[in-house]
Amino acid sequence: MHSQPHAIGIDIGGTNVRAACVDASGRILERLAEKTLRDGPALVARLVAMIRALDRPGVATVGVGVPGRVDARRNQVLSGGYVDLSTVPLAQTIERETGKRAFIDNDCNMALVAEVVAGVARGCRHVAMLTIGTGIGGAVMAEGAVLRGRCSAGQLGHVTVEAGGLACNCGRRGCVETTSSGTALGRHIAEAGLPAGTSADEILALARGGDLRAIRVVQAWAGPLRAAIDSIVASVDPELFLLGGGLGEAACAALEWAPALSPWYQCPVRSATLGDDAGVIGAALAGAEQGVRAS
Structure with missing residues (x-):
């Protein structure tokens, strides 16, 4: 992960969407938050705008934590609850619109990664x-x-x-x-x-x-x-x-x-x-790790 020092993490919650630029140690460098839109295409458009606002030199990957069932191996949302993105090409749209490699996973998986790397479950x-x-x-x-x-x-x-x-x-x-x-x-x-x-x-x-x-x-x-x-x-x-x-x-x-x-x-x-920061930190760390593996 050291070859990819910064990544953008996004956490899609039932109430708020949080996004942050995060370094390799899990430290948040800059953050944004907005209310969650229920319309899938409109929400994805807002995610793209948030990624562009957080972008800086060296950022090559974006991790997105999504509520509901996700097939992380195929980078595909299978179903959702409060926010359903299963009919939206989420990863493909982010990659096309931002030029960043996108990695999609369940939001709680992302939060758990953050707590194990930088939080109370370290070790x-x-x-x-x-x-x-x-x-x-x-x-x-x-x-x-x-x-x-x-x-x-x-x-x-x-x-x-x-x-x-x-x-x-x-x-x-x-x-x-x-x-x-x-x-x-x-x-x-x-x-x-x-x-x-x-x-x-x-x-x-x-x-x-x-x-x-x-x-x-x-x-x-x-x-x-x-x-x-x-x-x-x-x-x-x-x-x-x-x-x-x-x-x-x-x-x-x-x-x-x-x-x-x-x-x-x-x-x-x-x-x-890590509170509400866990989702964005874990998403960024997991996205950066996937980027290193794919390179």
């Missing part, structure tokens, strides 16, 4: 991660490599925690994304009769103070999340479990109301340290 080889935001993303690293399976393993936001629960964007019901995402937290808050816009930190503070409505909200949010974590730990046996994304730290704190019940399936759970 770990077996890590599982959930990113808590508008939806819930997931990724697994085994033996120091992202676990891909046939092409898109790691869709951990779609672990079932409530049989017959709410409908999910993936087409099934009761996924942890429907119970423990930021969107779900907003629903829990509304159902409890608390003011709209109450933040996760405010709910946690109320719960710590003994407010019964807040405690019920936290339990409704964190209980299914703990069930998902326990199931994932039982499946892949990581040395560390990370909660990232915009609500990762709050979700980690909320697990105080939903402790692990079985000693068989316990694993240290920590909040990711």
Whole structure:
């Protein structure tokens, strides 16, 4: 990666798109952020504009973290949830319009790469991660490599925690994304009769103070999340479990109301340290690495 000192990373979230120029150590040199557009072609046009705005001498690659199922080997988006780019030639358009080599992968895979290279999981080889935001993303690293399976393993936001629960964007019901995402937290808050816009930190503070409505909200949010974590730990046996994304730290704190019940399936759970920067850092690092391999 040293032959490619700078790369551009893009993280497409359900609410915001973040982009940054990043050096080989994972340090952000310059950043941009915009609201996520739901129209695929319009979103890609904005990505191209952001890449051009961040471009500088020496930048040859762009990594893009996409929510949903991605075939990284074929550089193709297979499906999406809150943002669906499966019908848009994302990598090809970026390469044609910018002259940069583009590498596409799932957004949580990118965030996990960043945490292992430059964050709290540095030095770990077996890590599982959930990113808590508008939806819930997931990724697994085994033996120091992202676990891909046939092409898109790691869709951990779609672990079932409530049989017959709410409908999910993936087409099934009761996924942890429907119970423990930021969107779900907003629903829990509304159902409890608390003011709209109450933040996760405010709910946690109320719960710590003994407010019964807040405690019920936290339990409704964190209980299914703990069930998902326990199931994932039982499946892949990581040395560390990370909660990232915009609500990762709050979700980690909320697990105080939903402790692990079985000693068989316990694993240290920590909040990711790179926050919302993890996606762009990981995307840039992964894109730069792919560029070196292809050269």
